[in-house]
Amino acid sequence: MEAYPDRLAAILGAVKALAAEYYALTGKPLGVTGEVAEYAAASLLDLQLVPPRTEGYDAVRNVDGVTQKIQIKGRAISRPTKPGQRIGTIKLDADCDIVMLVLLETATLDPVEIWEAAMADVRYLLTATDSKSRARGSLAITTFRTRARKVWPSKAEG
Template structure:
């Protein structure tokens, strides 16, 4: 999939609609993942895969398979926010977490390699971590490196 100005214009329209929807209903519209993938590809020069590619969303210039997760966080970040489910049964080399504000403006991106993610997910303890593959945003940042802005 190409990262183009036309797609970015469509996403901008979708972001505006999502903001209005949330204001009216109090619920998110569910476009965070698509926005995160687009901006990770654009800002980190990644090639996006087709829809529903199992295990990864993009490849980098070294053909590493990258899973992209997005999270919108309010200005007053509280403990407990989680990264979406990371499945170990699929093939992928790293996970990029795109953090955005409530208006989908990208603030930073973090990347963790598979061995670090696996170790964190398989560590004894939390059911959400061990069963659902969900790390907290703060834990993900601990095991990763910031890749944008650098």
């Protein structure tokens, strides 16, 4: 990401426009939400993206001299948010410290909010009940938010 930030921003801008048009025409997502979410989180929160296919996490950040590994999940949402919208699969055994959820506006794929939760809290949510979807590592957005905090936009920004 660092060698070509302007070019990456331009490419993702074009991809977002095409994905939004594709969704408007077909009602189906194009499948770029994850990449858009990762780039948005990295850009807005000063995260370092790790190489593709790094096991268990997508980015890192340094907090008080400690490196935190972050798994980034993206979800395109309509407003108002429909009940029951779910986050993609979160692996219980992932080597990460934080799970970050980037909510994107369906029509534009622009970021709306970013939430984060400690992986320990996410594990708790995934194992707390006998839900089949939770057993597959899937949480409702509303459930995730019960243990998460909104990190963007900040209260000062929004």
